[in-house]
Amino acid sequence: MADAFYKNPEDMNSFLDGILLLPKSQVFELSIKLDERLRDWSERVLCSQFVKEYTGSLWESKYSNVLIHKRNPLTMVISCYDLKTCVAMGGTTFMLGGKAFQVPQYSRYGPNYYVTFTKVNNPDMARAIVA
Numbered sequence: 710m711a712d713a714f715y716k717n718p719e720d721m722n723s724f725l726d727g728i729l730l731l732p733k734s735q736v737f738e739l740s741i742k743l744d745e746r747l748r749d750w751s752e753r754v755l756c757s758q759f760v761k762e763y764t765g766s767l768w769e770s771k772y773s774n775v776l777i778h779k780r781n782p783l784t785m786v787i788s789c790y791d792l793k794t795c796v797a798m799g800g801t802t803f804m805l806g807g808k809a810f811q812v813p814q815y816s817r818y819g820p821n822y823y824v825t826f827t828k829v830n831n832p833d834m835a836r837a838i839v840a
Contacts, residue, residue, distance in 0.1 A: 737795035739787045740780065741810050748782040755779055755805075762804055787812065 747755070756777050775798075776788040785805075789795045792815075799814035 734790045736788050736790060737792055737815060739795060739798060739812050739815060741785045741787070741812060743783050743785050743810070744806070744808055745783070747806055750779075750806075752779045755785060759803070759805060785810075 750758070759777055774790060775794070778786055778788070780786045787798065789798070795815045798812050801812050802809050803812070804810075
């Protein structure tokens with residue numbers, strides 16, 4: 710696609726249409742809270758350490774096509790393109806830096822699912838919920 714644009718840079722609309730038509734896949738994510746001592750690990754160090762500890766292991770053979778990255782200093786995310794794989798990973802345990810971490814069960818709501826109350830008849834309860 711880049712070669713086509715390089716050969717004919719005047720046809721910008723065709724180039725943009727080609728980008729917009731690229732197939733996209735749904736990604737399923739599992740977020741794992743990391744230990745405070747792993748805060749300073751870069752994403753590259755985190756991934757390389759994971760591969761070192763699980764070379765040719767059950768993880769690699771059982772869960773192919775997974776991506777590991779850091780969302781923030783204390784959150785590691787395992788992303789996969791297959792829902793069955795993501796569900797199967799839930800509840801498993803892995804070691805990283807000498808500590809065991811458990812992969813949470815997959816939920817389509819993720820960490821952004823909250824219970825909300827639209828009407829609370831008891832004023833004391835309403836104040837307690839707000840506080």
